[in-house]
Amino acid sequence: MKKLIAGNWKMNGSAASNVALVQALLSGASDWKCSVAVCVPAPYLAQVQGLVADTGIDLGAQDVSQHESGAFTGEVSASMLQDFGTRYAIVGHSERRQYHGETDAVVATKAQRALAAGITPIVCVGETLAEREAGRTEEVVKRQLAAVIHTNGHCISEIVVAYEPVWAIGTGKTASPEQAQQVHAVLRAQLRAATAHADRVHILYGGSMNAANAAQLLSQADIDGGLVGGASLKAADFLSIIAAAH
Ligand code: PGA
Helix, strand or coil, X not given: CCCEEEEECCCCCCHHHHHHHHHHHHHCCCCCCCEEEXXXXXXXXXXXXXXXXXXXXXXXXXXXXXXXXXXXXXXXXXXXXXXXXXCEEEECCHHHHHHCCCCHHXXXXXXXXXXXXXXXXXXXXXXXXXXXXXXXXXXXXHHHHHHHHHHHHHHHHHCEEEECCHHHCCCCCCCCHHHHHHHHHHHHHHHHHHCCCHHHCCEEXXXXXXXXXXXXXXXXXXXXXXXXXXXXXXXXXXXXXXXXXX
């Protein structure tokens, strides 16, 4: 399967710096062997839609409302994302779970809203350091994915999964390729039990992926790409990760 490298810009960027970043990516683009996406802050969707049009870079959002429309001040619906050509929406990022109280059930509904609008949800799962040290990694990621499988049933082969150990996000500590592969294999098995098409579901690794560690992580059997935070803000680093994905 063609790998997918998705940048998660988080709450970074400006109208001016977005232009510079996308232009630097495009000028460094060679014959990419993988799919590439950038998940941008909602106010910049329209701008980045224009910047990446017809370039082969897909547009993503970082969240989507669990509601369809109505009195939900500050929320952005899946159909609004669709209006701007958004191909992906990250759902259940650990920063949303942690700082915005998103539960497994909310994340599952968000994935459902995205799918209903023709947007591929990038469903994030991952354990905290305390959970890992308590030997609960498998249990936690399986519980998080199970909620999404339960709510989305036959559509489940349409999602992307991102395994992002919370202790590795933005910390410079990466899961070793073996540690990551072990969890990816668990997630793949769980998807296999739910769909005959589990082998075409991308399972991305995220958490301090960078130019130096990407190739080894991406060579693992069940690592189908990366969800890249910090390193996606620097064109040279993001391009190196893209080059490592083949
Ligand atoms: P990081 O973030 O690459 O900066 O660790 C990854 C993510 O949170 O998606």
